[in-house]
Amino acid sequence: MSDTPCILCVAINGSLPTKANNPAVPITIAEQVESTQEAFEAGASIVHAHVRDDEGRPTSDPDRFARLLEGIREHCPGMIVQLSTGGRSGAGRDRGGMLRLSPDMASLAVGSNNFPTRVYENSPDLVDWLAAEMAAHGVMPEIEAFDLSHILQAHAMWRDGRLTTRPYVQFVMGVRNAMPVDRDVFDYYVHTVRRLFGADAPWCAAGIGPNQIVLNEWAIAAGGHART
Amino acid sequence: MSDTPCILCVAINGSLPTKANNPAVPITIAEQVESTQEAFEAGASIVHAHVRDDEGRPTSDPDRFARLLEGIREHCPGMIVQLSTGGRSGAGRDRGGMLRLSPDMASLAVGSNNFPTRVYENSPDLVDWLAAEMAAHGVMPEIEAFDLSHILQAHAMWRDGRLTTRPYVQFVMGVRNAMPVDRDVFDYYVHTVRRLFGADAPWCAAGIGPNQIVLNEWAIAAGGHART
Numbered sequence: 001m002s003d004t005p006c007i008l009c010v011a012i013n014g015s016l017p018t019k020a021n022n023p024a025v026p027i028t029i030a031e032q033v034e035s036t037q038e039a040f041e042a043g044a045s046i047v048h049a050h051v052r053d054d055e056g057r058p059t060s061d062p063d064r065f066a067r068l069l070e071g072i073r074e075h076c077p078g079m080i081v082q083l084s085t086g087g088r089s090g091a092g093r094d095r096g097g098m099l100r101l102s103p104d105m106a107s108l109a110v111g112s113n114n115f116p117t118r119v120y121e122n123s124p125d126l127v128d129w130l131a132a133e134m135a136a137h138g139v140m141p142e143i144e145a146f147d148l149s150h151i152l153q154a155h156a157m158w159r160d161g162r163l164t165t166r167p168y169v170q171f172v173m174g175v176r177n178a179m180p181v182d183r184d185v186f187d188y189y190v191h192t193v194r195r196l197f198g199a200d201a202p203w204c205a206a207g208i209g210p211n212q213i214v215l216n217e218w219a220i221a222a223g224g225h226a227r228t
Numbered sequence: 229m230s231d232t233p234c235i236l237c238v239a240i241n242g243s244l245p246t247k248a249n250n251p252a253v254p255i256t257i258a259e260q261v262e263s264t265q266e267a268f269e270a271g272a273s274i275v276h277a278h279v280r281d282d283e284g285r286p287t288s289d290p291d292r293f294a295r296l297l298e299g300i301r302e303h304c305p306g307m308i309v310q311l312s313t314g315g316r317s318g319a320g321r322d323r324g325g326m327l328r329l330s331p332d333m334a335s336l337a338v339g340s341n342n343f344p345t346r347v348y349e350n351s352p353d354l355v356d357w358l359a360a361e362m363a364a365h366g367v368m369p370e371i372e373a374f375d376l377s378h379i380l381q382a383h384a385m386w387r388d389g390r391l392t393t394r395p396y397v398q399f400v401m402g403v404r405n406a407m408p409v410d411r412d413v414f415d416y417y418v419h420t421v422r423r424l425f426g427a428d429a430p431w432c433a434a435g436i437g438p439n440q441i442v443l444n445e446w447a448i449a450a451g452g453h454a455r456t
């Protein structure tokens with residue numbers, strides 16, 4: 001896989017970090033666009049974006065996502081924009097209100113799992129509704145695989161037409177009470193994506209905190225893509 | 229593994245089937261004890277039990293479990309009794325009210341996942357409380373592995389002392405929206421149990437409906453145990 005160019009996806013702010021954690025974290029739309037442009041000029045080709053409200057708290061507000069999308073399209077022509085439908089920024093169908101903006105990609109959880117202190121709930125109905133919205137608006141899903149069954153579920157959804165494009169799979173490792181950072185499991189995840197989606201299927205891996213660099217090293221060496 | 233005797237676990241009624249589904253399903257405590265005794269005399273060494281209320285609905289009522297336990301201990305001396313703490317029979321800590329009866333074993337979910345129409349919620353707090361109750365009352369857990377991370381989570385809990393005995397792991401396959409019946413995954417589950425818990429660690433597999441016989445064939449051939 002060494003001739004395939006490595007895609008670099010930049011996650012500019014996530015849903016949780018604040019200026020108190022790190023003064024450099026971009027919070028306003030203007031800061032996010034500026035930060036994305038710097039990453040784009042440095043070679044990133046996908047931006048994974050969350051938005052915040054006026055108090056810096058995570059939100060799924062479609063108007064904010066619209067302003068962010070407009071800013072990135074203007075300043076980073078050709079960059080792939082992936083919007084988060086994750087559960088830290090909203091609940092129920094509010095999580096997918098921005099899909100009608102037709103971003104290039106959006107994150108999609110297809111199962112439920114534990115998080116450090118709670119259940120990350122993605123009910124079957126909500127998963128199907130988010131997938132249908134993505135299909136209706138031409139949005140390619142990035143599957144957030146917090147566990148192995150999520151990869152098989154994404155495959156079942158692709159096979160039966162609930163997903164209309166072959167998804168991009170992201171392995172998420174190192175979330176406490178979900179899947180730890182484990183090399184044997186990582187290798188099996190890669191094997192599973194190739195078995196189900198084909199040897200050329202694109203995938204990447206996210207690690208929490210300092211594990212991101214570990215997962216980038218593993219992913220790049222195994223023919224996957226990288227993210228921040 | 230072919231010299232290891234195969235353990236047969238009989239699940240006499242589950243939480244859902246009714247007399248309308250199958251007139252032979254044991255619902256009352258007396259019917260359950262009778263049914264268990266027949267299985268015991270036919271060679272079953274573990275009984276996995278749920279109890280029902282007077283209307284035949286699933287319940288976690290400790291008094292009913294106490295009567296069942298007493299009946300089985302009287303009629304099936306030496307049989308291993310495993311009580312269900314599953315979420316179909318109760319919610320929150322009510323699911324573990326029978327653990328103070330010190331059954332030999334109890335089922336334990338250590339993560340969350342999707343079920344056909346809802347989220348199967350096992351919050352980190354509840355998992356830890358159920359595990360602590362099992363440790364306090366000398367109950368061996370059977371881990372209900374609805375997904376791969378549940379096996380790794382059980383291992384983490386054993387390593388850090390939240391589980392005080394090496395658990396018995398059951399792979400659960402064929403639940404819609406959780407892990408399908410997949411031979412490649414099954415083999416990796418077996419590999420993972422051996423890697424984490426040792427080559428001699430006991431395990432079994434449950435398949436929903438007609439898949440049970442498929443999983444029993446796979447499990448017996450691979451050195452695991454069997455259940456109904």
Ligand SMILES: [Zn+2]
Pocket residue numbers: 011014015048049050084086
């Ligand atoms: Zn995100």
Ligand SMILES: [Zn+2]
Pocket residue numbers: 099100133136137
């Ligand atoms: Zn729409």
Ligand SMILES: [Zn+2]
Pocket residue numbers: 239242243276277278312314
């Ligand atoms: Zn059961």
Ligand SMILES: [Zn+2]
Pocket residue numbers: 327328361364365
């Ligand atoms: Zn107790």
